[in-house]
Amino acid sequence: MESASAGTGPHVLRRINVATVLDALRAGGPQRVADLVTATGLSRPAVTRAIETLRAEGWAEDADQGEEPGAGREARIGRPAAVIRFRSGAGHVLGADVGPHKILAMVADLDGKVIAEQRHDTHRLHGGEDVLRALLGITTDVLAEAGVPADRVLSAAIGSPGLVDPTTGAVTLAPSIPGWASLPVAAELRSLLAGPIAVHNDVNLAVLAERWRGTATATEDLVFVQWGARVGAGIMIDGRLLQGANAAAGEIGFLDLAEHPGSDGVTRDTMGPFEHQVGASAIIELALAEAEGQGDTRLTEVMLRARPHDDAAALFDAASAGSALAESIIDQIAARFARGLAAACLLLDPELIVIGGGVSRAGERLLAVVERHLGRRTLVRPRLALSSLGDTAVALGGVRSALDDVERRYLSPAALGAPR
Amino acid sequence: MESASAGTGPHVLRRINVATVLDALRAGGPQRVADLVTATGLSRPAVTRAIETLRAEGWAEDADQGEEPGAGREARIGRPAAVIRFRSGAGHVLGADVGPHKILAMVADLDGKVIAEQRHDTHRLHGGEDVLRALLGITTDVLAEAGVPADRVLSAAIGSPGLVDPTTGAVTLAPSIPGWASLPVAAELRSLLAGPIAVHNDVNLAVLAERWRGTATATEDLVFVQWGARVGAGIMIDGRLLQGANAAAGEIGFLDLAEHPGSDGVTRDTMGPFEHQVGASAIIELALAEAEGQGDTRLTEVMLRARPHDDAAALFDAASAGSALAESIIDQIAARFARGLAAACLLLDPELIVIGGGVSRAGERLLAVVERHLGRRTLVRPRLALSSLGDTAVALGGVRSALDDVERRYLSPAALGAPR
Numbered sequence: 001m002e003s004a005s006a007g008t009g010p011h012v013l014r015r016i017n018v019a020t021v022l023d024a025l026r027a028g029g030p031q032r033v034a035d036l037v038t039a040t041g042l043s044r045p046a047v048t049r050a051i052e053t054l055r056a057e058g059w060a061e062d063a064d065q066g067e068e069p070g071a072g073r074e075a076r077i078g079r080p081a082a083v084i085r086f087r088s089g090a091g092h093v094l095g096a097d098v099g100p101h102k103i104l105a106m107v108a109d110l111d112g113k114v115i116a117e118q119r120h121d122t123h124r125l126h127g128g129e130d131v132l133r134a135l136l137g138i139t140t141d142v143l144a145e146a147g148v149p150a151d152r153v154l155s156a157a158i159g160s161p162g163l164v165d166p167t168t169g170a171v172t173l174a175p176s177i178p179g180w181a182s183l184p185v186a187a188e189l190r191s192l193l194a195g196p197i198a199v200h201n202d203v204n205l206a207v208l209a210e211r212w213r214g215t216a217t218a219t220e221d222l223v224f225v226q227w228g229a230r231v232g233a234g235i236m237i238d239g240r241l242l243q244g245a246n247a248a249a250g251e252i253g254f255l256d257l258a259e260h261p262g263s264d265g266v267t268r269d270t271m272g273p274f275e276h277q278v279g280a281s282a283i284i285e286l287a288l289a290e291a292e293g294q295g296d297t298r299l300t301e302v303m304l305r306a307r308p309h310d311d312a313a314a315l316f317d318a319a320s321a322g323s324a325l326a327e328s329i330i331d332q333i334a335a336r337f338a339r340g341l342a343a344a345c346l347l348l349d350p351e352l353i354v355i356g357g358g359v360s361r362a363g364e365r366l367l368a369v370v371e372r373h374l375g376r377r378t379l380v381r382p383r384l385a386l387s388s389l390g391d392t393a394v395a396l397g398g399v400r401s402a403l404d405d406v407e408r409r410y411l412s413p414a415a416l417g418a419p420r
Numbered sequence: 421m422e423s424a425s426a427g428t429g430p431h432v433l434r435r436i437n438v439a440t441v442l443d444a445l446r447a448g449g450p451q452r453v454a455d456l457v458t459a460t461g462l463s464r465p466a467v468t469r470a471i472e473t474l475r476a477e478g479w480a481e482d483a484d485q486g487e488e489p490g491a492g493r494e495a496r497i498g499r500p501a502a503v504i505r506f507r508s509g510a511g512h513v514l515g516a517d518v519g520p521h522k523i524l525a526m527v528a529d530l531d532g533k534v535i536a537e538q539r540h541d542t543h544r545l546h547g548g549e550d551v552l553r554a555l556l557g558i559t560t561d562v563l564a565e566a567g568v569p570a571d572r573v574l575s576a577a578i579g580s581p582g583l584v585d586p587t588t589g590a591v592t593l594a595p596s597i598p599g600w601a602s603l604p605v606a607a608e609l610r611s612l613l614a615g616p617i618a619v620h621n622d623v624n625l626a627v628l629a630e631r632w633r634g635t636a637t638a639t640e641d642l643v644f645v646q647w648g649a650r651v652g653a654g655i656m657i658d659g660r661l662l663q664g665a666n667a668a669a670g671e672i673g674f675l676d677l678a679e680h681p682g683s684d685g686v687t688r689d690t691m692g693p694f695e696h697q698v699g700a701s702a703i704i705e706l707a708l709a710e711a712e713g714q715g716d717t718r719l720t721e722v723m724l725r726a727r728p729h730d731d732a733a734a735l736f737d738a739a740s741a742g743s744a745l746a747e748s749i750i751d752q753i754a755a756r757f758a759r760g761l762a763a764a765c766l767l768l769d770p771e772l773i774v775i776g777g778g779v780s781r782a783g784e785r786l787l788a789v790v791e792r793h794l795g796r797r798t799l800v801r802p803r804l805a806l807s808s809l810g811d812t813a814v815a816l817g818g819v820r821s822a823l824d825d826v827e828r829r830y831l832s833p834a835a836l837g838a839p840r
Contacts, residue, residue, distance in 0.1 A: 163799065173799070221665050233767070237657060244769025245641050246800040251766040256759060256797055257677065339676060343763045346671040347653070349664025377676055379583065379593070380666040 014049070017042055021050035022059055022086065022411060026111075030063035030085035051084055061087045088113070091154035092146065093406060094193065095398025097202060097391075098122075098135055098160050098185075100176040100229070104395040105138045107146040107153075112212075112403055116146035117395070128179030132188060139192055151194040154410070157401035158185065159202035159394040161230065165247050169199035175270060176230055196405060202226075203250060204241050205397030206387075207234035210354050212400045214389045221351040223344050224387070225252065227337070228357035229280045229310045230271065233344060253279075257339045278337045280358055283312040287329050296325050316362035330362075331369055338373030345378045356387030434469070437462055441470035442479055442506070442831060450483035450505035471504055481507045508533070511574035512566065513826060514613065515818025517622060517811075518542075518555055518580050518605075520596045520649075524815040525558045527566035527573075532632075532823055536566035537815070548599030552608060559612055571614040574830070577821035578605065579622035579814040581650065585667050589619035595690060596650055616825060622646075623670060624661050625817030626807075627654035630774050632820045634813065635805045641771040643764050644807070645672065647757070648777035649700045649730045650691065653764060673699075677759045698757045700778055703732040707749050716745050736782035750782075751789055758793030765798040776807030 017040075024039040025031060031039070036047045054060035063085040088111040096105040099122065106117040118138045125131050135158075143150055162174030162181060169186040186197045207224040210216040216224075220239035226232045231253040235242040242249045254272030276282055284307050291299035299318055306314035319326035341353065355367065363386065371384050387393055437460075444459040445451065451459070456467045474480035483505040508531035516525040519542065526537040538558045545551050555578075563570055582594030582601060589606040606617045627644040630636040636644075640659035646652045651673040655662040662669045674692030696702055704727050711719035719738055726734035738746035761773065775787065783806065791804050807813060 235767070237662060238660075240658075242657060242768070245771035245802065246769055248800045249767065249769040251769075251799055254766050254799060255763055343675055344767055346674050347655070347669065347764055347767055348662070349666055349669040349671075351665035379671055379674060380668045382665065 017046050018050045018053050019412060021047055022054055025054075025060060025084065025086040026411075030083045032081045032083055034081065036084070055084075058090050059087055060084050086110070091152055091195075091406065091410075092148045093399055093402035094139065094142070094153050094156035095205075095395045095400070095402055096135065096139070096156070096158045097205070097394035097398065098131060098158060098177075098180075099202065099394070100161065102391070103131070103135055103138050104392065105135075105142045106392075106395045106399055107142050107148055108399045108403070110154075110403070110406065112399060114396075114399065115148075116142050118142040118145065128177055128181070128183050131177055131180060132183050132185060135185070136188060136192060139189065150192055153193045154195045155402040155405040156189065156193055156195060156197045157205065157398040157405070158189070158197070158199045159205040159398050160185070160199055161202050161232075163246075163248050163251075164199050164201045166198065166200055166243060169197065171199060196409075198401065198405065200398070200401060201232075201234070201247070201250075202394045203232040203234040204243070205234075205395075205401055206356060206389075206393040207236050207241060207397065208400045208404075209389055209393040209397035210356075210387060211236060211239070213396060214393065215354045215385045215387060216352055219351045222354060223250075223348060223350045223352075223382075224354045224356060224393075225341065225344075226357040227278070227355055227359040229275075231275045231279055231340075231357075235344075235348065235350075237348075252340055252344060255340050255343055257336070257343075274340045278333055278340065280310040280312040283315060283329075283333050283359065284310070286333065287315050287326070290325060290329055294325060296323075299323055299325055310358070312359045313361050316366060320365070330366065334366065334369035335373045338370050338377055341370065341374055342377035345374070345380075345382055349380065350382050352383045352385060354385050354387050356389070356393055360386050361390075437466050438470045438473050439832060441467055442474055445474075445480060445504065445506040446831075450503045452501045452503055454501065456504070475504075478510050479507055480504050506530070511615075511826065511830075512568045512572055513819055513822035514559065514562070514573050514576035515625075515815045515820070515822055516555065516559070516576070516578045517625070517814035517818065518551060518578060518597075518600075519622065519814070520581065522811070523551070523555055523558050524812065525555075525562045526812075526815045526819050527562050527568055528819045528823070530574075530823070530826065532819065534816075534819065535568075536562050538562040538565065548597055548601070548603050551597055551600060552603050552605060555605070556608060556612060559609065570612055573613045574615045575822040575825040576609065576613055576615060576617045577625065577818040577825070578609070578617070578619045579625040579818050580605070580619055581622050581652075583666075583668050583671075584619050584621045586618065586620055586663055589617065591619060616829075618821065618825065620818070620821060621652075621654070621667070621670075622814045623652040623654040624663070625654075625815075625821055626776060626809075626813035627656050627661060627817065628820040628824075629809055629813040629817035630776075630807060631656060631659070633816060634809045635774045635807060636772055639771045642774060643670075643768060643770045643772075643802075644774045644776060644813075645761065645764075646777040647698070647775055647779040649695075651695045651699055651760075651777075655764075655768060655770075657768075672760055672764060675760050675763055677756070677763075694760045698753060698760065700730040700732040703735060703749075703753050703779065704730070706753065707735050707746070710745060710749055714745060716743075719743055719745055730778070732779045733781050736786060740785070750786065754786065754789035755793045758790050758797055761790065761794055762797035765794070765800075765802055769800065770802050772803045772805060774805050774807050776809070776813055780806055 020040050021036055024036055028039055033047055037044050063083040088109040091110055093108050102122055103120045106114045108114045118141050120134050120138050122131055160171050161176045163172045165172060171181045174181045185199055189197045203226045210224050216222045222236050224234040233250040233252040235250050253275040256273040284303055287303045291303060302314050302318050315326050319330055367384055367386060375381055440460050441456055444456055448459055453467055457464050483503040508529040511530055513528050522542055523540045526534045528534045538561050540554050540558050542551055580591050581596045583592045591601045594601045605619055609617045623646045630644050636642045642656050644654040653670040653672040655670050673695040676693040704723055707723045711723060722734050722738050735746050739750055787804055795801055
């Protein structure tokens with residue numbers, strides 16, 4: 001038989017078979033050898049040999065009797081055939097969200113099941129050094145809670161605000177946490193964790209989470225817009241994150257759609273023009289100005305109470321409670337927001353736009369107003385939806401990203417190795 | 421030996437070998453069997469058999485003596501070994517650009533060598549029906565000039581302005597050619613050509629051309645901006661065109677960055693807001709208004725002469741000739757244009773932006789002003805460059821697109837078949 005390429009031989013084929021069986025185990029759950037023969041199209045001896053290898057390497061194990069497919073449903077004659085399963089505890093991953101408001105860290109097994117999570121309020125911390133210290137503490141705590149030794153963390157992914165170089169993990173710009181951009185985050189974590197540690201832009205991780213377990217499981221073309229104090233977007237095209245040539249794609253918060261542009265331009269050390277227009281503080285300031293201007297003391301009071309917490313949701317509550325002024329302010333904000341969203345729609349034509357972040361907690365009511373304004377500014381309309389993951393999206397996206405890394409590193413035919 | 425997957429067998433492997441040899445022939449030019457053995461890693465009998473197949477199917481042929489690699493450089497003993505080459509004339513492709521100003525059609529061989537082209541002015545035509553008739557005439561003419569029978573056109577790609585559904589080839593929106601959007605362009609061409617006929621958005625084809633033979637041969641992440649009477653963008657990410665969920669990506673011309681927005685919004689039947697701001701007519705109207713306002717009769721005259729031809733370049737000529745007013749108008753226009761470009765940069769972070777279209781003929785001078793304004797509106801700066809293909813980009817992109825189609829259809833291991 002002629003060989004298809006120079007690089008194929010019995011050894012390579014055997015590794016491919018092992019990876020094929022592992023894939024089938026992960027996709028199909030606990031199975032018997034006969035099931036794996038059917039699922040893979042490989043011969044019985046090939047499957048048996050692959051299982052031996054996977055067992056020896058710690059990737060597969062015997063399933064409990066209860067997990068046997070069809071167990072208890074039929075009477076069996078003789079000794080039942082062994083049931084094998086993927087060993088989801090062969091290693092673990094860590095996903096974490098580090099932001100100006102909180103740190104959230106999660107530990108998950110290789111099936112993506114989150115087995116422990118820890119949350120820490122970062123409002124009161126003073127700058128990047130404190131935040132990094134808190135991250136290291138939480139990492140230790142969440143691993144202890146999960147009962148996972150640090151050397152069993154096969155990969156970790158941290159979400160950070162700002163611009164992050166995904167190849168080096170260096171945060172190059174993060175105005176929302178003073179002093180954070182220059183810190184050796186990955187290097188410090190490396191003193192705790194054995195596996196590779198990646199730092200990503202937080203919104204990019206949120207996109208992965210929405211696609212994996214959120215509102216976007218049915219599409220591979222979406223834009224996730226984080227709408228809170230800051231405004232940022234993560235873009236997925238054909239199932240892949242758009243990073244950009246300088247890892248700076250999705251910076252929708254720096255769009256300049258102001259009515260009177262030309263004066264200042266974009267500076268790297270502050271919020272972007274679009275954030276100044278529609279971010280949580282902008283919403284509160286606009287509401288305050290209008291309420292005071294119109295002598296609406298009730299709304300003024302509500303917004304004064306909301307101001308210290310950047311709580312734009314208070315405005316939406318006021319609208320729900322019947323304030324016509326609140327309603328009209330929401331309309332203004334939604335119109336502004338739709339202009340920025342329209343830029344993303346006209347350039348990218350995504351199938352779905354998922355809106356998350358603090359402001360999105362205002363819910364379907366807000367979505368409807370945004371949708372109405374967006375319709376007047378685009379040629380074709382994407383579907384709009386609210387994030388279903390709340391403020392867990394970034395950490396969960398970290399878990400997904402770390403799992404992807406584990407798959408590339410250990411679970412592909414070319415790489416299969418490691419655990420025990 | 422264990423088989424890697426259920427679908428492999430001697431027949432499949434033989435097809436893979438044939439495709440591998442064909443690849444090597446196309447990549448390496450005319451070669452001897454021994455060269456192909458080295459290039460492919462296949463055995464000599466396997467290569468010989470593959471060549472027999474390729475010859476029989478019309479994909480390969482004997483090369484002229486002069487094409488023998490190293491011919492004449494060394495004395496040979498005995499009969500020289502046969503030199504084989506890819507038969508670039510095994511079929512041909514057609515690429516065409518249909519626009520409000522011209523139709524340009526090209527015929528190329530399978531090496532991408534353009535062997536005939538025809539151009540037709542469409543300024544005076546009255547609407548879509550006339551344009552379609554002209555396209556059919558030019559198609560017949562250019563094939564005759566090339567000496568290629570219609571049934572040897574393996575694939576054709578037509579660039580059209582507006583929104584085009586790339587799967588059906590239906591033009592759904594094309595305000596610049598009245599009546600064009602509803603016409604069965606592909607169906608009419610099918611009466612002339614035997615191979616598949618695709619209709620694409622013209623700017624998307626221009627991106628392919630820039631990547632293939634233009635300014636962007638060194639990158640796979642670029643935005644091409646067509647800056648003429650209309651303004652549109654084509655986006656390439658990781659070497660692939662971004663089409664969008666509704667084939668409506670890159671519609672930068674409909675960005676609404678006007679100083680006083682909110683009044684009208686986007687309508688599908690006219691130019692977009694950004695086109696109204698920076699398109700060729702906008703440039704001329706702004707120059708006229710300023711020149712008249714300042715009593716600059718010389719510039720007024722120049723722009724009045726330029727108006728009927730949408731010739732924005734006249735303004736740049738005036739600036740070159742020393743008009744400070746022209747210079748300041750260019751600065752205003754460049755500032756507006758940079759705002760739209762900034763939206764693309766902030767969202768996509770491309771490595772390179774190529775600017776083509778009529779206005780881009782103003783050259784490096786314009787580029788420098790745009791670059792200065794862009795720097796104030798973005799976080800990271802892409803490289804800016806002018807198109808080197810002029811108004812041939814769309815037709816050439818059609819050739820590239822049709823060649824890609826031929827590769828998918830005939831030149832891949834899965835598909836290899838057809839010609840003779």
